[in-house]
Amino acid sequence: MRKQASPPTATGGGPGSLDAGEPAGSPVEKASGFLRRYPVVALTLLVLVASLVLVQFGLELQVRILASAYAAVIVVARAAGMVRSLREGRWGIDLLALMAIASTVAVGEYLAALVVILMLTGGEALENFAQGRAARELRSLLDRAPRFAHREESGAVLVDTPIGEVAPGDILVVRPSELVPVDGELLSDSATLDESSLTGESLPVERTRGQQLLSGAVNGVAAIRMRAAATAADSQYSRIIALVEEASNSRAPVVRMADRYAVPFTLLALAMAGTAWLLSGEPLRFAQVLVVATPCPLLIAAPVAFLAGTSQAAHKGIIIKNTRTLEQLAKAQSAVFDKTGTLTSGRPVLDEVRMAPGHGETLGSRKILQLAASAEQYSSHVLAASVIEAAQAAGLTLLPVQQATENATHGVEAVCDGQQVVVGKAGLVRSSSSGFREAAVHSGQLAVHVAVNGGYAGALIMKDPLRGNAVDTLERLRGLGVQNTMLLTGDAHATAAHIAEEAGIGRVQAECLPEDKVNTVAALAERPVLMVGDGVNDAPVLAAADVGIAMGAKGATAASESADVVIMLDDLSKVAQAVAIGKRTVAVALVSIWTGIGLSLVLMAIAMTGYIPAVAGALLQELVDLATILNGLRALHGADKKAGAGRKPGPRRLPAA
Numbered sequence: 001m002r003k004q005a006s007p008p009t010a011t012g013g014g015p016g017s018l019d020a021g022e023p024a025g026s027p028v029e030k031a032s033g034f035l036r037r038y039p040v041v042a043l044t045l046l047v048l049v050a051s052l053v054l055v056q057f058g059l060e061l062q063v064r065i066l067a068s069a070y071a072a073v074i075v076v077a078r079a080a081g082m083v084r085s086l087r088e089g090r091w092g093i094d095l096l097a098l099m100a101i102a103s104t105v106a107v108g109e110y111l112a113a114l115v116v117i118l119m120l121t122g123g124e125a126l127e128n129f130a131q132g133r134a135a136r137e138l139r140s141l142l143d144r145a146p147r148f149a150h151r152e153e154s155g156a157v158l159v160d161t162p163i164g165e166v167a168p169g170d171i172l173v174v175r176p177s178e179l180v181p182v183d184g185e186l187l188s189d190s191a192t193l194d195e196s197s198l199t200g201e202s203l204p205v206e207r208t209r210g211q212q213l214l215s216g217a218v219n220g221v222a223a224i225r226m227r228a229a230a231t232a233a234d235s236q237y238s239r240i241i242a243l244v245e246e247a248s249n250s251r252a253p254v255v256r257m258a259d260r261y262a263v264p265f266t267l268l269a270l271a272m273a274g275t276a277w278l279l280s281g282e283p284l285r286f287a288q289v290l291v292v293a294t295p296c297p298l299l300i301a302a303p304v305a306f307l308a309g310t311s312q313a314a315h316k317g318i319i320i321k322n323t324r325t326l327e328q329l330a331k332a333q334s335a336v337f338d339k340t341g342t343l344t345s346g347r348p349v350l351d352e353v354r355m356a357p358g359h360g361e362t363l364g365s366r367k368i369l370q371l372a373a374s375a376e377q378y379s380s381h382v383l384a385a386s387v388i389e390a391a392q393a394a395g396l397t398l399l400p401v402q403q404a405t406e407n408a409t410h411g412v413e414a415v416c417d418g419q420q421v422v423v424g425k426a427g428l429v430r431s432s433s434s435g436f437r438e439a440a441v442h443s444g445q446l447a448v449h450v451a452v453n454g455g456y457a458g459a460l461i462m463k464d465p466l467r468g469n470a471v472d473t474l475e476r477l478r479g480l481g482v483q484n485t486m487l488l489t490g491d492a493h494a495t496a497a498h499i500a501e502e503a504g505i506g507r508v509q510a511e512c513l514p515e516d517k518v519n520t521v522a523a524l525a526e527r528p529v530l531m532v533g534d535g536v537n538d539a540p541v542l543a544a545a546d547v548g549i550a551m552g553a554k555g556a557t558a559a560s561e562s563a564d565v566v567i568m569l570d571d572l573s574k575v576a577q578a579v580a581i582g583k584r585t586v587a588v589a590l591v592s593i594w595t596g597i598g599l600s601l602v603l604m605a606i607a608m609t610g611y612i613p614a615v616a617g618a619l620l621q622e623l624v625d626l627a628t629i630l631n632g633l634r635a636l637h638g639a640d641k642k643a644g645a646g647r648k649p650g651p652r653r654l655p656a657a
Contacts, residue, residue, distance in 0.1 A: 008411075016129040017199040024302070039119070040074075040121045040122070041121045044070075044114065044117050044118045044121055045118065047067070047114060048111070048114045048115070048118060048425065049061045050066065051066060051067055051111060051114060052111075054066070054080060055111075055253075055320055059132050063110055063111075064108075064110055065110070067105070067106055067110035067113055068110065068116055069481070070114070070545060071101050071102075071105050071110075071113045071114070071117065072105075074101065075098050075101055075102060076118050078097075078098055078120075079098065082098060097116065097120045099290055099586075100233060100259050100287065100290035100291045100293070101113050101116050101117060101118050102542075103283075103286055103287035103290055104287045106283070106287070107283050107284045107286075107287050107288075109284070109287060109615070110433075111615050112287070112291060112613075112615045112617070113567070115615055115619060116291055119499060123147075133257050134564070144442055145214065146163050146178075146180070146181040146182075146216070146232075146237065147162070147163055148160050148161065148163060148181070149162075149163050149166045149170075149172050149181035149182065149228075150172060150173040150174070150175065151160050151166065151170050151171070151172055152170075152171040152173055152225070158173055163181050163182065163188060163232045164231075164232055164233075166181060166182050166228050166231065166232060167228065167231065168228050168229055168230055168231065169227065169228060169498045170227070170228040171187070171225060171226075171227055171228075172184065172225070172226050172227075172228055173224070173225055173382055174219045174223065174224050174225075174226060175220060175223050175224075175225060176219060176220065176221050176223060176231075177218060177219060177220075177221075178218070178219050179215070179216060179217070179218055179219075179237075180193070180213050180214065180216065180217045180219065180234045180385075181215060181225070181232065181235075182215045182216075182228045182229070182230055182231065183212065183213065183214060183215050183228075183230045183233050183234075183235040183236050184212070184213050184215075184226040184227050184228045184229045184230070185210060185211070185212060185213070185226060185227045185229055186207050186208070186209055186210065186211050186212075186213055186224065186225075186226055187224075187225040187226055187227055188209065188222075188224040188225050188226075189208065189209050190206065190207065190208050190209070191206075191207045191208075191218035191219065191220065191222070191224045192204050192206055192207075192211070192219075192221070192222075192233060193205050193207060193213070193218065193219060193220060194218040194220070194248065195214060195215040195216075195217045195218075201591065206219065206628070212229070213226055214235075214236040214237075215232070215235035215237040215238070216235075216237035217565050225370055229586065239367050242635070249374070250438070256334045261593065261597065265597065265600075266294075268601075269289065269290065269293035272280065272293075272593075272604050272605070272608060273285070273286045273287075273289035273290050273293070273314075273604075274286065275608065276288070276289050276607070276608040276610075277303055279608075280610065282610075284610075285607070285608065285610060287332060288607045288610065288612060288613070288617055289604050289608055291607070291617040292600060292603035292604055292607050292612065292617040292620060293600060293603075293604050301589060301592030301593045301595075301596055301628040301629075301631070301632050302592065302593060302632075303587045303632075304592070304629055304632030304633060304635075305585055305589035305592055305631075305632040305633075305634075305635045306323040306326060306585060306589060306635070307323075307580070308585070308588075308632060308633055308634070308635035308636040309321060309323075309326050309581055309584070309585030309588075309635045310326070311636060312581055312585075312635065312636050312637065313578060313581050316574070316577060316581075317566060317567065317568040317569045317571075317574065318562070318566075318568070318574055318577065318578050318581070319565070319566040319568065320565050320578070320581075321563075321564050321565070321566070321569075322564065324529045325547055325564040325565060325582075326581070326582045326584055326585050326586060327582070328528045328546050328547045328564075329528075329530075329565075329578055329581070329582025329583070330579075330582040330583040330585070330586040330587075331479070331528050332480075332482050332528045332529070332530050332546070332547065332579060332582075333481065333482060333483060333484060333526040333527060333528065333529040334482065334483075334484040334485070334524055334526045334527065334528075334529045334530065335474075335477055335482045335484070335485050335486070335529075335532065335533045336485075336486045336488050336520075336521055336524075336529060336530065336532070336541075336545070337485070337486070337487055337488065337505070337532045337533075337576070338488060338489060338532065338533035338534065338538050339487060339489035339491055339496055339499055340464060340489065340491065341551070342532055342533055342534050342551050342572070342631060343466060343467060343470050343487065343499055343503055343532040343572070344464040344465060344466055344467060344499060345464065345465060345467055345582060346385060346464065346534070347385075347464070348383055348462040348463060348464050349386060349388070349389075349390065349462065349463065349464075349465060350369075350386065350390035350445070350460055350462060351445060351461045351462060352461045353365035353366075353368055353369055353458060353459075353460055354439055354447075354458050354459045354460075354461055355368065355457070355458040355480075356435060356437065356456045356457055356458045356459075358435065358455075358458065359435060359452070359455040359457055359458040360456070361459035361619050363452060363457055365458075366394065366396060366418070368399075368450055368452070368458050368460075369387075369390060369391050369394060369396060369456050369460065370391055370396040370398070370399065370458060371394065371399065371416050371450065371452055371457075372387055372391075372421065372448070372450045373387050373388045373390070373391030373392075373398055373420045374391075374398045374399040374400075374401055374414070374416040374417070374421070375401065375412050375413075375414035375416055375421045375422075375423045376388055376412060376423055377398060377401060377404075377405065378401060378404035378406060378412055378414060379406055379411070379412040379423070379424075380406065380410075381411070383448055383462060384412075386462060387423075387448065387460060392593045398475050399416045399417040400416070400417060401414050401415065401416050402415040402416075403415040405422065407428055410424050410427065410428040410451075411423050411424010411425055411428040411429065412424060413428075413432070417655060419452055420452070420453050420454065421450070421451070421452055421455055422450070422451040423448060423449070423450050423451075424448065424449065425449065426438060426447070426449055428449075429449035429451045429652045430449075430561040431452070433451030433453050433454055433455055433456040434454060434455055434456065435455055435456040436449070436451075436456040437456065439458075439459035439461065441461060442498070444462070444531055445461055445462065445463045446459055446461075446462050447459040447460070448460040448462060461517045465482070466499055466502045466503055467572050469571070469573045470502075470503045470572055471502075471503060471504060472573070473572050473575060473576050474503055474504055474575050475507065475574050476506075476573075476576040476580075477575070477579060480576065480579045480580060480583060481583075482526075482530065482579060483526075484506065484526045485504075485505045485506050485507070486505065486506065486507045486508070486509065487499065487500040487505045487507070487508045487510075487522060488501075488509050488517050488521070488526075488531075488541070489508075489509075489510055489512060490512050491510055491511070491513075492510060492511065493508070493510040494509060495510075496508050496510035497510070504606075512600045514540045514541065514649065515540070517538075517539050517540070518541050518544045521541055521544055521545050522544060527546055528546035528547060529546045529547070530546070530547045530575070530579070531545035531547070531548050531549065532549045532551055532575055533548075533549075533550065533551065533573075534550060538550075542563045542564075544564075547564050547565060548563035548564050549563055549564070549565040549566075549575055549578065550563035550565070550566045550567065551567050551570065551572065551574075551575070552615065565578055584635060585635045588631065588632060588634050588635040589632065591631060591633070592631045592632045593628075595627065595628060595631060596624060596627075596628045599624045599627070600624060603617065603624070
């Protein structure tokens with residue numbers, strides 16, 4: 001029986017899709033949402049307004065009772081949190097604020113006490129708002145998570161099934177503009193998908209029957225059928241969400257450093273307040289100084305900046321797992337790269353067609369490539385796809401194949417348009433042709449030999465080229481302060497040295513096993529060390545480095561699980577962009593921290609003279625809070641500006657590991 005239910009949309013429709021932190025609708029609904037989220041702020045405003053009204057009617061006693069009672073309730077309620085903070089070593093978090101409330105009540109500044117309470121609770125509300133803006137890119141992944149799948153039952157009946165009940169092997173239908181619910185295999189002839197939320201690639205991608213579909217991709221204009229290959233928990237989208245949640249829940253060393261500033265800040269504030277009281281003989285001065293000494297700017301500045309930084313990174317396809325990593329990125333001195341799939345594309349391309357004298361020259365380079373590509377249609381070798389792509393790029397039409405036999409790992413023999421073609425390794429082609437000669441190749445090249453009708457025709461010279469943006473990326477890293485570079489690979493030394501020379505890398509270590517890579521990175525003296533890799537064999541060294549960066553891993557490999565940074569798009573330039581975001585974020589956080597401290601010290605010094613009444617001081621401190629929040633939000637932008645302008649130092653060689 002078909003279940004009648006509204007299908008989910010591309011924005012993750014279905015129950016629970018509304019973000020509870022962002023009420024929508026009429027002004028009444030928004031007001032009620034504000035009251036639910038910030039009840040203490042709303043109650044404080046109500047008490048403050050009531051007190052102002054009572055003062056106008058000359059009811060001073062009632063104001064004193066109301067304000068004192070409310071302040072006592074707040075102090076008692078916050079005391080438990082203060083004790084917990086003190087146990088965690090976070091001294092000035094609530095202590096100064098509670099002392100300011102108590103002191104203003106004691107000296108009869110009841111309205112000032114209410115303003116301090118409003119400042120304390122309102123500052124937390126402002127922080128919550130700022131964090132909500134900074135983290136919206138991260139939250140959007142969770143908001144869009146698929147919740148239902150259309151499972152095909154017997155008789156082609158579709159049942160809207162909770163995504164958690166989908167099992168591998170289930171046949172699913174994905175309607176136009178819906179999210180792919182789980183990872184699976186495409187059963188339809190073709191599909192057009194938007195994978196921008198997964199990889200950062202803005203252009204639609206084409207998939208054909210039998211290819212993998214990633215959960216979280218948005219289907220195009222035609223409904224498609226697919227076979228589930230994994231449960232929702234084990235699918236692509238869930239892994240990305242796990243990375244995002246890990247990022248949003250972490251705390252950075254700079255945040256803890258801001259906490260440590262609270263200890264001397266609290267002692268200094270108490271000393272200044274006590275001195276003002278001693279010199280003036282007025283207890284009011286003590287309260288006036290403490291009112292402007294509340295450490296809210298210290299608490300708000302760093303978390304807002306770091307959340308803004310992780311949000312900017314996520315928007316650019318860079319998932320930073322924990323905010324500690326941002327500080328490590330900002331201080332990085334060394335960058336170590338894997339070769340295949342990292343500095344190179346990881347997919348060989350045709351470099352040249354080398355014709356054999358006589359028979360090969362008679363056929364011509366285009367004919368040799370056309371015959372080879374036609375035969376390679378029936379090969380499962382990793383180079384077959386590269387040969388076919390080269391022929392298609394040259395505008396060649398693949399010939400019909402009457403017969404084909406693959407010799408596993410050695411090559412393929414086929415009859416293409418009536419001609420006997422052998423393509424593969426030297427051993428296979430030598431035994432099947434006359435006139436064979438070994439092709440001379442340079443470092444980083446390999447030869448695919450071709451024989452036609454029993455005669456040696458020539459070789460297709462393949463190479464795994466350096467990425468087009470590798471040189472610019474390394475130059476930008478040096479401009480960002482990452483002066484030491486190294487290539488670490490399991491490939492032969494000659495090939496690795498050739499790639500390193502092209503890229504401008506200072507040192508090469510080749511023919512490495514995974515444990516060799518770990519030991520080499522651990523021995524580097526210039527730290528923090530970035531390690532950039534993409535394969536399963538890179539997982540141990542990514543975990544061992546100060547910052548492991550998984551390139552193009554799409555959140556689903558062992559490399560991405562071991563790394564601190566996952567670059568969703570297969571783009572090497574994102575490594576330099578991640579470093580730039582780290583430096584920008586830490587700089588903004590530190591400016592915010594010191595701005596908050598500096599402004600508070602200036603206000604305390606003025607308050608010692610008695611020129612800032614307690615109520616005015618509380619309002620001024622609220623402006624300081626707002627300034628630090630707005631400054632922290634600057635980390636949402638600006639990391640794309642060219643870093644290190646004018647600094648183009650040459651590569652430095654790392655000391656021997």
